[in-house]
Amino acid sequence: MRIITFVTQKGGxxxxxxxxxxxxxxELKKHRVLILDLDPQASSEGWYQDREADxxxxxxxDSWSLPDAIAKANSAGFDLVIxxxxxxxxxxxxxxxxCADFCIIPCRPTPVDLRAVPPTVxxxxxxxxxxxxxxxxxxPRGERLREAEAGLSMLGIVSPVRIVTRAAYQDALGAGLGVMEYEPEGKAATEIRQLWNWIEKKMEKIAYDSEKTHIA
Structure with a gap:
């Protein structure tokens, strides 16, 4: 079982x-997934309550129950905890x-968001x-985007897949769906599909390198 933590110390x-x-x-790649919502705003939980799928x-x-929740997820046979x-x-x-095996840091390409990154890192x-x-x-493109990528690359690895501002993301959330369900052939769905494929390859490489180091 793998654990991915989505983290940023800047709201929005x-x-x-x-x-x-x-x-x-x-899930669409046949993994059993559990989402743990630690955010007091409970946005994930609100989406889940609107969702019809199981x-x-x-x-x-709460954070104090996190180790127990992860242990139960492992015992229940989940492949991935987010x-x-x-x-x-x-x-x-x-x-x-x-608790994480891998962390993902979302960041908007704005000066305020970029200044909030170093404490998280x-x-x-x-x-x-x-x-x-x-x-x-x-x-979709522009100088600000290139500058943000350059700045973040000095702190770590930046995904080559960007999440562009699109109405489909909010429309899908409002319907209790993801964009790959809401608009499977849309641009937002393509972004998420490409991003997840990239993340999986990164996690596999990290796991392989860690195992190789341990054996050595």
Whole structure:
């Protein structure tokens, strides 16, 4: 079982939207997925209440119950746990990073969002976790986007797949769906599909490198 924590200490970066859509992308590839919602705003839980499908499963928890929830997920045979964290620095965020095999840091290409990144990266590095950046709510192209990618690349790996600002993301969430369900052939669905394929390859490489190092 793998654990992915979606984390950013800046609200409004599209963290919950990304977490939900990645969970559905994993489900569509036949993984059993559990979403753990640690965010007091409970946006993931609200989406789950509107959802008609039985999966992916979602549980709203507090940080103190995180280890127990992960142990139960492992015993229940889940392949993947996705943790949606608060959009600010607090103990539950650190706890979720500590439990993770892999962290995803959503970031909008704005000066305010970029300035909020270093504390998140510092916590991830302190806990020796692997992480990547995903640019969210972006324009299709432009100088600001290139500058944001250049700035983030100085701190870590940046996904080549960007999440462009599209109405489909919010429309899907409002319907209790992911974009791959709401508009399977749409541009948003293509972005999520490409992003999830890239994330899976990154996780596999990290696991392979870790195993190779351990054997050596």
């Amino acid at each position: 970066a599209g963290k919950t939207t990304l977490a939900i859509n990645c969970a559905i992308a994993a 999966s992916p499963k979602l549980v709203k928890i 943790i949606d964290t608060p959009g600010r620095d607090e103990p539950s965020t650190t706890a979720a990073i500590r 510092a916590t991830i590095n302190r806990l020796s976790k692997s992480a990547v950046f995903v640019l969210t709510q972006t324009p």
